[in-house]
Amino acid sequence: MRDVAGLYAAPPRRAVLKAGLGLAAAVTLPSALAACREGRPDELTVAGGEPGGFYLEFSTLLAASLERHGVAGSARALSTGGSLDNIAELRSGRATFAVALADAAGQPQEPGAVEVAALGKVYENYVHCVVRRDSGITAISGLAGRRVATGQPGSGTSLTTPRLLAAAGLSTSAGGVPGKDGDIAVVSLGLNDGLTALKAGTVDALFWSGGVPTAAITAAGQDMALALLDLSSLLLELRRLHGAQYDRVLVPEGSYPGVPAVWTVGAANLLLCRADLDAATVERTVQLLVHHAGELIPQSSLGVQFLSPETLINTAGVPLHPAAADAYRELHG
Secondary structure (H helix, E strand, O other): OOOOHHHHOOOOOHHHHHHHHHHHHHOOOOHHHHOOOOOOOOEEEEEOOOOOOHHHHHHHHHHHHHHHOOOOOEEEEEOOOOHHHHHHHHHHOOOOEEEEEHHHHOOOOOOOOOOEEEEEEEEEEEEEEEEEHHHOOOOHHHHOOOEEEOOOOOOOHHHHHHHHHHHOOOOEEOOOOOOHHHOEEEEOOOHHHHHHHHHHOOOOEEEEEEOOOOHHHHHHOOOOOEEEOOOHHHHHHHHHHHOOOEEEEEEOOOOOOOOOOEEEEEEEEEEEEEOOOOHHHHHHHHHHHHHOHHHHOOOOOOOOEOOOHHHHOOOOOOOEOHHHHHHHHHHHO
16 A cells, blocks of 8 residues: 555754755865856856745845856846746746746656756745635635636746646636636736735635745735645645645744644745756856855745755756766765
């Protein structure tokens, strides 16, 4: 019989990361970053996400670190709709690196599409189903017949949310109008517009996939009392339909003011590049991820990070760039 208990293990706390960073800081910086910087690219771009979300925070920190340590002459973060947009930016050549959910990165590629590869698994994403505390909605089944913001087009949330609703046995209707038999009215709104609509009462719930805490949700909680729905009961059905891309993760108590701890569904967030990115840039970036991990964690973050050689390589089936695989192999000895 399948070991179901393994699906429900609580994630390690940030203290584990801090211990790992202490070890990493003690390591002598490898020649890939310490040596001369000849042949480095003039500019690198990191495709991030929406303002107020963890993607853009992480991408901004990564861009600053890439520039600070000479991986490129300059680097900048790019504001986007999220995972799907980021992968498109990567394939078009407008971005050098992109952050994306593992489920988005694992989507089948169209014939002739530029291949993408992973540099590593950088942190856990948490699916938030945000409702007003006074809404009376206490479970995902309570969304039947309601108006729900399901993510901005081009975001990873817009891919994950329909999967969650299907796993819950809920049907949807287009056009923002609830349908017969309790169909959910789907509204394509991202984080900031969705929170505005939630405050105005024009949607009853907002789905968002991001880090914990997400700054925009924290800010919104100052104007209205919020609650998060437990989505963890959907995990087994999600895994049956889509494979082992999803985990049961805990949003800790205190992540958002007045919101108790709640279990939800999470997916690994990956740092991606084009498969044809030059090996030297990939290797230097991997060295940065490992040896300067502390620079890449927003101070507000309570979520689980994966910035160590042992966990960076677990990319949920998305292949590592060959130069990244070589760099991790060297780090492991």
